[in-house]
Amino acid sequence: MNSAPPRTTSRREFLAATALGSVATLSGSVFIAGCRKRARALGSISNAQQTAAVLPQYRPVRFLTPDIPGEGPLPDGYLKFPSTLVRAIAKKPGSSGRPIKTMTPAWGPTPPGLGRNSYLAAVNAELGVDVDPSVQDGMTFAQKLSAVLGARDVPELLSAPRWEIDKIPRFSQAVKALFEDLTEHLRAEHVEEYPMLATLPTTAWQYSVWGGRLAAVPYPTDGPFPWALFYRKDLTDRAGVEAPKTIDELYQFGKKMTRASQGVWAFGNIFQIVQMLFKCPGAHTGWRKKPSGGLEHKYEIPEYRQALEFAVRLHREGFVHPDIEASSGADAMTLFNAGKMLMTQDGVGAWRGTQSEQAKITPGFNIQPVPIFSAVGGDPLAWTEEGPIFYTFVKKGLGKERVRELLRVLDWCAAPFGTVENQLRQYGVEGKHFTRAPDNSPIPTELGRKELADQYGLLGGRVPALVGTADVPHFVEDLLAYSRATYKFREQNPFLGLKLEYPPNYSKILQTTEDKINDIVRGRRPLADLEQIVAEWRSTGGDEGRAFFEKALADNGR
Amino acid sequence: MNDPHVSSAATLKPGKRAIGARLRRDWPFLAMTAPAALLLLVFHYLPTLGNVIAFQDYNPFEGRNAFEAFMKSEWIGIENFQVLFADGAFWDAVINTLSITAFQLVFFFPLPILLAILLHGLVSARLRALIQGIVYLPHFFSWVLVVTFFVQMLGGAGLLAQEFHRHGLTPWNIMSNPHTFIMLVTAEAVWKDVGWASIIFLAALSTIDPTLYEAAAADGAGRWRRLWHVTLPGLRPVIVLLLILRIGDALNVGFEQYLLQRDAVGRQAAEVLDTFVYYDAIVPQQWGVGAAAGLFKAIVGLLLIVSANKAAHRLGEQGVYSKT
Numbered sequence: 001m002n003s004a005p006p007r008t009t010s011r012r013e014f015l016a017a018t019a020l021g022s023v024a025t026l027s028g029s030v031f032i033a034g035c036r037k038r039a040r041a042l043g044s045i046s047n048a049q050q051t052a053a054v055l056p057q058y059r060p061v062r063f064l065t066p067d068i069p070g071e072g073p074l075p076d077g078y079l080k081f082p083s084t085l086v087r088a089i090a091k092k093p094g095s096s097g098r099p100i101k102t103m104t105p106a107w108g109p110t111p112p113g114l115g116r117n118s119y120l121a122a123v124n125a126e127l128g129v130d131v132d133p134s135v136q137d138g139m140t141f142a143q144k145l146s147a148v149l150g151a152r153d154v155p156e157l158l159s160a161p162r163w164e165i166d167k168i169p170r171f172s173q174a175v176k177a178l179f180e181d182l183t184e185h186l187r188a189e190h191v192e193e194y195p196m197l198a199t200l201p202t203t204a205w206q207y208s209v210w211g212g213r214l215a216a217v218p219y220p221t222d223g224p225f226p227w228a229l230f231y232r233k234d235l236t237d238r239a240g241v242e243a244p245k246t247i248d249e250l251y252q253f254g255k256k257m258t259r260a261s262q263g264v265w266a267f268g269n270i271f272q273i274v275q276m277l278f279k280c281p282g283a284h285t286g287w288r289k290k291p292s293g294g295l296e297h298k299y300e301i302p303e304y305r306q307a308l309e310f311a312v313r314l315h316r317e318g319f320v321h322p323d324i325e326a327s328s329g330a331d332a333m334t335l336f337n338a339g340k341m342l343m344t345q346d347g348v349g350a351w352r353g354t355q356s357e358q359a360k361i362t363p364g365f366n367i368q369p370v371p372i373f374s375a376v377g378g379d380p381l382a383w384t385e386e387g388p389i390f391y392t393f394v395k396k397g398l399g400k401e402r403v404r405e406l407l408r409v410l411d412w413c414a415a416p417f418g419t420v421e422n423q424l425r426q427y428g429v430e431g432k433h434f435t436r437a438p439d440n441s442p443i444p445t446e447l448g449r450k451e452l453a454d455q456y457g458l459l460g461g462r463v464p465a466l467v468g469t470a471d472v473p474h475f476v477e478d479l480l481a482y483s484r485a486t487y488k489f490r491e492q493n494p495f496l497g498l499k500l501e502y503p504p505n506y507s508k509i510l511q512t513t514e515d516k517i518n519d520i521v522r523g524r525r526p527l528a529d530l531e532q533i534v535a536e537w538r539s540t541g542g543d544e545g546r547a548f549f550e551k552a553l554a555d556n557g558r
Numbered sequence: 559m560n561d562p563h564v565s566s567a568a569t570l571k572p573g574k575r576a577i578g579a580r581l582r583r584d585w586p587f588l589a590m591t592a593p594a595a596l597l598l599l600v601f602h603y604l605p606t607l608g609n610v611i612a613f614q615d616y617n618p619f620e621g622r623n624a625f626e627a628f629m630k631s632e633w634i635g636i637e638n639f640q641v642l643f644a645d646g647a648f649w650d651a652v653i654n655t656l657s658i659t660a661f662q663l664v665f666f667f668p669l670p671i672l673l674a675i676l677l678h679g680l681v682s683a684r685l686r687a688l689i690q691g692i693v694y695l696p697h698f699f700s701w702v703l704v705v706t707f708f709v710q711m712l713g714g715a716g717l718l719a720q721e722f723h724r725h726g727l728t729p730w731n732i733m734s735n736p737h738t739f740i741m742l743v744t745a746e747a748v749w750k751d752v753g754w755a756s757i758i759f760l761a762a763l764s765t766i767d768p769t770l771y772e773a774a775a776a777d778g779a780g781r782w783r784r785l786w787h788v789t790l791p792g793l794r795p796v797i798v799l800l801l802i803l804r805i806g807d808a809l810n811v812g813f814e815q816y817l818l819q820r821d822a823v824g825r826q827a828a829e830v831l832d833t834f835v836y837y838d839a840i841v842p843q844q845w846g847v848g849a850a851a852g853l854f855k856a857i858v859g860l861l862l863i864v865s866a867n868k869a870a871h872r873l874g875e876q877g878v879y880s881k882t
Contacts, residue, residue, distance in 0.1 A: 146843055150618045152627070169843055170619060177619035261723040263715055322714020326734045326822035340715070508842050512647070519824045524736055 043503035044172055045552040051209040054183045056191035059198040063088070063418035066465070068476065073224040073384075074483050075464035077476045078417065081441040088196060088419040093408035094129025096401070100409060101155040102131055103148070105138035105390075106453040119428045119451040126424060127409055133455040142167065149174050157406060158393045159219070159458040162207070165391060169504035175210040180394040180403055183214040194407055196414035200461045207387045207499055217410050218388035222464030223348055225486060226282070226385045229273045230350060231343040232336065234366040243368070247277060247310065247375035254319030257342050265321035268332045268344030271311045271521055277375040278307035282383030283493040284500060285510060287549050295494075295550050297542065299513070299534045303376060308530065310375070311521045325522055337362070343370070351479065356471040357449075369482055372489065382489045386496060392459050413460025417467055425456045437470030498552055506545035513537045612638055612849035638850040648851065650826065651834035652809070658830065659808045661740050662747065667804065669752050671797065674759035675789060693753025701814035704750050708742075709733055733819075736827035743815060758800070759793060766792035798875045806863025809855045831855060 063086045068077035099114075114120050114132045124130045134155060136144045142164045148154050149168070158179075165171055184190065191198045197217060204220035231243060241257060244250040254266040275298065281288035286298035298304045314320055321341045324332060333350065335341040337358050351367060358365040374380040394406055415421035423442070427434040433448030444452070468476040516533045519525040534542075581588070613633060620630040642648050673693065680686040696704065710716050712732040719729035732742065770788045779787065813832040820828040829837075831851065839848025863878065870877035 143841055146841055150843065150845065152618060152624050167842075170617065173617065173619040177621075261726075263720060263723075265715075322719070322734070323709065326709060326713055504842070504844075508838075508844070511837070515825050518821075519826070522734070522824070524824050524826070 043506070043548050044501040045548075045555060046209070046499045047497060047556055051206050051212070054187050054209060054212065054214045055202055055205045056186045056198055056200075056214075057188050058200075058202045059192070059195065060463075061088075061195065061199050061416070063416065068466075068480060072487065073221070073386075074480060074487070075222045075466050077466040077468075077480055079468040079476055080439060081467065081469065082418055083440055085420045085423055086418060088415040088421055089412055092126070092128030093405065093412045094127050095405050095408075097129065098402075099130040099132045100157060100406065101134065102157040102159070102455070102459065103134045103136060103144075103155040104159040104453075104455060104458045105141040105161060106135045106455075107138040108453065109450075110135050110137070111451050111453040111455070117451050118447070119433055120455065122429045122432075123424060123456055126421070127412060129405070129409065131409065131456065135453050135455060149178065152178060154178050154393070154395050156395045156398060156402075157410070157459055158395070159390050160393070161390055162387055166500075166502070167507050167510070169502075169507055172210045172501060175215045175393070178393075178396055179215050180396045180398065181213045181215060182217075182394065182403075182407070185403060185407055186214055193404075194411040194414075196411045196416070196460070197407070199416060199463050200414065201463070204388045204461065206497075208391060209499070216391035216393050217407075217414075217459075217461055219390035219392070219458055219461040220464055221385065221387065221389050222466070223483060224384040224386070224490065225348050225483070226383055227272050227276065227345050228348045228351070228482075229270060229343065229345050229370040229372075230336070230354075230367050231370055232339060232366065233368040234362075234364045235339055235342055237366075243370045245371075245373055247373075250277075251310075251313070253343065254314055254317065258317075258319045260318060264340055264342070266319045266342050267314055268321055268324045268336065268341045270314075270343065270345045271307075273345045274311050274375075275304065275307045276381060276383055277373065278303045278310070279374060279376055279378075279381040280304045280307055282381075282491055284495050284549065285545075287494070287546075289494055289553075295546055295553070297546065299530075299537060299542070305527075305530060306376070308517070308520060309527060312523065312527055315521060315523050336367075337365075348479070348483075352472050352475055355475070356444075356469075359471065371482070372486055380489045381491055382486045384487075384490045384493060386493070387499075388461070390458050390461075392461070410460040413456045414462050415460075416463040417465040422462070428452055439470050441467075441469035441471070443469070443471050494553060494558060495549070498556060500549075500552055503541075503544055503548050505541040506548060509537060509541040513542075609849055609853055611846050612853045614638075614846055616845040616849070618843075618845065634846070638846040639854070642847055642850050642854070645838075647825075647829065647838065648834060651829045651831050654827070655809055655811055655830040658740055658743065658811045659804075662744050662811070663801075663804065665744050666748055666752075667801070669748055670755035671759050671793065673752055674756040674763055675785070677756065678760060678763045690753065693756070695753070696750045697754035699750065701750075701812075701818060704746055705815065705818045708746055734822040736823040739819070739823045739827040743819070746815065747812075758796060762793050762796040763789070795876055798870050798873075799878060802863060802866040802870055802878050805866040806859050808862055809858055 064078065064082055066076035067079040070076040111117060111119075113135075114124075114130060120131070120133070138161070141161065145160055145164055145168065148158075168174070186194065186197065200218060201220055204218035205214070208214055208216040208218045210216075233243075236242070236253075236257065239257065241253060242249075244253050257266040258264065276282065280286060280298040280301065280303050282298075287295045288298075290296045315325070321335055323335060324341070324344075332341070332344050333346070333354060336344050337354065339362075348369070351369065354367050355365065358367070372380040372382055392410060394403055398406070412421055413425060415425070427442040427444065428448050428451065430436070430442070432445070433452065434442035434444050437443050466476045466479060468474075513533065513536075516525070516536075517530075520527055520529060520533075608628075610628060611631065613635060614628075614631040615634050615637075616627070616631045618624070618627050620627045677686055677689060680689070699707075712718050714729065714731065714733065716733075718732075722729035732738070735742075766788065770792075771784055774784045774788050809831050811830050811832075813830075813836070816828050816830050816833050817836070820833060822828075825833075825837075835848050835851045838844065839851060867877040867879065871880065
């Protein structure tokens with residue numbers, strides 16, 4: 001389970017991260033693959049480098065000079081909000097007057113719809129056309145997606161998380177049947193009609209190619225890490241307990257901080273992080289190269305067993321919050337915020353949103369990530385993710401003019417930090433959806449928190465930027481420091497730059513196997529069952545997956 | 559059948575005139591039935607045709623539209639059924655479903671009858687209305703609410719557990735114990751629906767002729783004898799009817815309740831047929847196998863309802879329907 005929570009800055013996206021663990025829980029399946037007489041769909045492999053011909057030209061535009069220039073996968077950092085903004089788009093994108101139906105995921109309460117939402121009204125006025133969003137719960141987005149794709153009933157603009165797309169069998173066929181081929185609109189210099197889309201990095205566009213054609217607008221990632229381990233520094237400081245630096249200290253943290261009689265438990269779900277601390281591989285569901293050649297999966301290596309043993313121990317000792325054990329973890333952050341649970345894994349994006357929102361409610365609230373360490377000696381290992389966080393698809397068969405109008409809307413939605421468009425899109429209307437802090441940074445109001453749910457933000461991608469705001473002081477510096485420290489220990493991903501559509505028999509067993517292992521983590525099955533579970537995994541699709549991933553490497557000379 | 563309309567129609571000569579005459583006579587009834595029949599046609603019979611995908615490697619992305627996808631998907635005979643029947647998880651789900659049905663037939667089904675009899679025996683109409691209001695209410699709560707309520711009360715961090723902790727005791731594991739899950743879901747179902755389910759029995763009770771009670775009492779029958787010889791026989795047709803319907807529905811135990819609690823106890827305890835179809839067919843887009851499971855469920859349900867109805871006839875009951 002290596003789906004990446006987006007590491008972005010808004011509250012909604014942070015919730016996206018929270019949702020991931022559980023979204024992943026909802027997918028996958030079990031059929032005895034051996035019973036299939038024929039394997040019908042085989043998965044597909046393509047190399048991101050080989051797509052150059054259909055990609056848009058990269059035309060960076062910089063409206064502001066970053067205080068901390070980005071490096072590698074880390075975005076530009078801006079410590080202050082600018083006092084003057086630039087207007088990036090002169091002409092209103094809307095021309096037809098026909099409303100645009102969109103579907104975007106959101107993690108958190110569903111915002112009011114068109115006609116009852118002043119934020120939508122403000123942005124639509126600027127666009128010159130009504131965007132009519134259908135905001136769907138990110139936790140169950142995979143199922144919504146399955147349904148709309150299966151029914152061939154897609155909205156004009158559909159934004160979907162990459163980690164859900166990765167799991168959908170025959171998705172490349174769905175793209176061909178349901179979504180517009182954008183190649184001729186955006187290829188090479190054609191993108192000049194959409195100058196903001198042209199600012200999106202080429203590495204993100206490379207992933208938007210299916211069957212050799214450009215089929216989506218990417219939402220570039222702003223950070224490489226799928227998970228972080230967060231703790232309530234304010235509460236642990238008060239108890240005189242420090243962030244753990246070894247696996248034994250992590251255990252001791254559980255022992256010292258769990259106070260069941262007061263309704264406080266040390267841990268939420270931290271099993272992914274525990275695997276990482278034990279240096280299990282994380283690339284594409286957990287594969288790594290064997291020294292002797294070929295691939296091995298994390299399920300098959302001793303480190304995984306150790307990680308599992310450790311997780312079982314935390315459960316047995318009663319250090320894990322009972323509500324987390326009893327559900328998919330949907331309300332993990334609620335328990336964390338209430339101080340009922342002191343440590344949990346989440347997307348790095350959880351950091352800012354939680355801090356911003358909770359600091360107002362709980363004075364002194366302090367969420368911090370635990371620096372990673374190794375439980376098995378040597379340097380620690382940090383799982384990394386690549387590729388865009390979301391894709392936006394355009395419905396097929398709308399006619400050239402409509403597609404151009406939709407692309408102009410997406411172009412507007414892609415305006416980067418430092419523009420008027422970006423401020424309206426990310427924060428709403430000043431005085432209504434946000435107010436200014438003394439340092440000029442926007443602070444969301446209640447109405448802003450209620451009405452904004454990235455209805456436009458997810459559609460157009462945008463050049464990622466880390467922006468310092470007064471509600472979370474030092475955030476940019478802290479996040480970059482954490483990221484740099486962690487990035488030193490990044491996992492070498494053998495599949496880097498390859499776009500893989502897993503064979504259906506492999507996607508099907510992902511979640512079933514995780515369910516079975518979860519039974520062990522929660523003490524419903526003995527640890528000794530691991531061998532049997534892994535044997536089942538191998539025979540029902542695991543070995544087929546291995547062959548697929550090995551072929552992916554072989555085909556690309558790796 | 560001593561319906562006057564039917565008998566008079568039967569005496570007419572068969573043929574066009576008879577149909578015409580019947581139409582003229584019955585059109586208001588037909589008009590009244592039409593919307594319901596249309597709904598049935600559009601939302602039940604038409605989608606039933608979609609069951610063909612149980613025999614296909616259905617690919618919704620074939621062709622230019624959904625209809626073409628049906629036509630162009632590859633026919634694979636009974637392979638979907640073979641896959642399904644060879645899958646241990648499917649049979650686990652069937653067994654779980656049937657166990658829950660059987661358990662609830664014994665521990666849930668009689669409760670609304672008892673509650674109805676109890677309520678019927680209340681003399682104060684105001685008290686009865688009050689109790690009815692209270693016991694009907696949970697029916698209108700969604701399962702999300704019911705499960706949340708149970709978690710807040712009985713969960714590992716809930717009220718009861720907190721009380722245990724306060725007294726230095728180890729709390730019971732109620733909400734996430736796979737071994738007692740069947741009791742938990744039954745308790746939830748009872749809490750939610752026992753009042754609602756008693757309505758139909760209350761209605762049946764009110765149709766029992768009070769003079770029967772008077773006569774029985776005059777003959778010296780006590781409370782229990784009256785219950786046994788008057789009340790229960792009066793309820794019997796309704797009980798049998800509902801029992802047959804429940805048996806025909808044996809493979810349906812609800813969906814949300816299990817979906818919501820599957821994580822807490824694991825799939826070994828909480829996977830029922832509907833959640834199996836959801837997780838193993840709909841989510842991973844195995845439409846053909848999912849349709850096969852649905853068809854299996856429908857056929858088993860049909861067989862069960864027919865045999866239960868036959869059994870009811872043997873016992874001299876009217877059942878759900880009869881041929882003559």
